[in-house]
Amino acid sequence: MSSYQPGSVQTRPYVDPTPLPDDIPKVQELGVTSGPLKSAAFFIGAYCKEYNEDFMLCKAENRDPAHCLKEGRRVTRCATDLINKMRENCLSQFQEHWNCLERNNQEYYLCRKPERSLNACMFEKLGLTKVIPGTPQGQKPIHEVESPIFKAIQK
Amino acid sequence: MPVPWEALIPFGLVTVMFGVSGTLLNVSTRAQNLGKPIRHNIDNWDEMMMRRDEQLTGHKRGQRDDPVPPAGFETSSVWQTEKTT
Numbered sequence: 001m002s003s004y005q006p007g008s009v010q011t012r013p014y015v016d017p018t019p020l021p022d023d024i025p026k027v028q029e030l031g032v033t034s035g036p037l038k039s040a041a042f043f044i045g046a047y048c049k050e051y052n053e054d055f056m057l058c059k060a061e062n063r064d065p066a067h068c069l070k071e072g073r074r075v076t077r078c079a080t081d082l083i084n085k086m087r088e089n090c091l092s093q094f095q096e097h098w099n100c101l102e103r104n105n106q107e108y109y110l111c112r113k114p115e116r117s118l119n120a121c122m123f124e125k126l127g128l129t130k131v132i133p134g135t136p137q138g139q140k141p142i143h144e145v146e147s148p149i150f151k152a153i154q155k
Numbered sequence: 156m157p158v159p160w161e162a163l164i165p166f167g168l169v170t171v172m173f174g175v176s177g178t179l180l181n182v183s184t185r186a187q188n189l190g191k192p193i194r195h196n197i198d199n200w201d202e203m204m205m206r207r208d209e210q211l212t213g214h215k216r217g218q219r220d221d222p223v224p225p226a227g228f229e230t231s232s233v234w235q236t237e238k239t240t
Contacts, residue, residue, distance in 0.1 A: 013227070028224070031219065031223050032219070032221070034205065036219075037204075083222045
């Protein structure tokens with residue numbers, strides 16, 4: 001057997017044999033899975049724009065993981081902050097939207113109705129709008145088109 | 156002339172067989188995906204996110220929206236490696 005076989009029963013709690021040195025600040029990772037993240041994606045883009053751009057520019061300089069730890073911590077903290085705010089203010093619309101995404105192969109175009117209510121709630125409570133960067137100038141962004149061509153089969 | 160009902164038996168058989176196999180397939184795929192439809196057109200990004208979902212919830216299609224991860228999440232990723240020397 002040359003591939004990794006996970007054990008079926010954990011006899012002892014796992015202790016990391018090579019933890020990070022103590023002078024690196026510890027940040028709790030984001031425990032949100034892919035569906036809610038996809039639902040919150042454009043709002044993370046609107047809320048955490050500077051931190052995300054900093055991180056990407058830093059990575060563009062040097063792909064070494066140790067080089068961008070600080071920017072990475074900032075990105076994680078900002079995203080965690082936004083998820084907490086979303087859950088405080090718009091929990092039901094958020095859950096409705098990501099449950100819809102999960103049932104539909106995580107495609108945005110099949111879940112426009114819950115998306116509209118989530119966008120309205122986010123704008124009202126937190127002032128964040130979903131902006132699709134790169135929409136051509138005169139065109140309406142696809143999430144605002146009233147009768148799109150690609151849509152769900154049933155109403 | 157009476158209706159040739161024996162000729163309709165194959166129609167009925169074929170319909171039932173299609174129906175049963177389709178239903179079984181649907182039930183089987185939904186059971187494997189926690190009651191949700193199957194995910195198609197999965198690319199490397201989606202594979203990576205589903206691996207992360209498995210670390211967080213224990214199943215590839217499991218979802219949670221709690222920002223606090225379960226204990227041990229930071230060290231639970233598995234890297235497939237091979238010995239080259």
